Amino acid sequence: MFEIDKENLICGDAVEVLKTFKEGSVDLILTSPPVILTAEYLYDLHGEFKRIIKPQGIIWMNFNEFYSDGINGKIFRSILQDLIRYSSRQDDIILDPFCGYGATGIVATSLNRRFIGI
Numbered sequence: 001m002f003e004i005d006k007e008n009l010i011c012g013d014a015v016e017v018l019k020t021f022k023e024g025s026v027d028l029i030l031t032s033p034p035v036i037l038t039a040e041y042l043y044d045l046h047g048e049f050k051r052i053i054k055p056q057g058i059i060w061m062n063f064n065e066f067y068s069d070g071i072n073g074k075i076f077r078s079i080l081q082d083l084i085r086y087s088s089r090q091d092d093i094i095l096d097p098f099c100g101y102g103a104t105g106i107v108a109t110s111l112n113r114r115f116i117g118i
Contacts, residue, residue: 008116009105014097015041017118018048026052026116027092030083030104032062045097052095058087080107088113 010017029049033042049059060083080103088094090112096104099117108115 008114009099009102010116010118012118014118015044015048018045018052018097021048021052023051024054025093026095027054027057028084028088028113029053029057029059029061029095029097030080030087031060031096031098032064032100033098035063060087077103077107080104081111084108084111084113 029052033045037045053059084094084104084107092113093116094104094108094113095116095118097118099105102117105115105117
């Protein structure tokens with residue numbers, strides 16, 4: 001089983017990595033999955049999300065594209081900050097299984113949350 005530290009970055013297939021997580025071990029899942037995922041992969045991913053999220057946990061999935069630079073990047077980080085602040089508590093475990101350039105992790109750790117990025 002995967003052990004969670006303050007900050008964790010894991011390289012691998014999201015579904016396969018999530019299979020190593022304990023059931024009910026994540027407080028908040030916040031991610032923007034790539035648009036190229038198949039329906040079957042999204043189904044498997046959702047099954048793992050349901051398995052690892054705590055009973056009171058929240059799942060936020062963004063299917064729109066945001067840009068990481070300039071004004072749009074600042075707006076995106078502001079949205080992430082609000083979502084994390086109001087959907088979790090300090091020391092909660094935040095997961096982004098498609099962490100890209102790491103904005104979710106940067107914001108989560110700045111708000112004293114534990115972070116896992118895949």
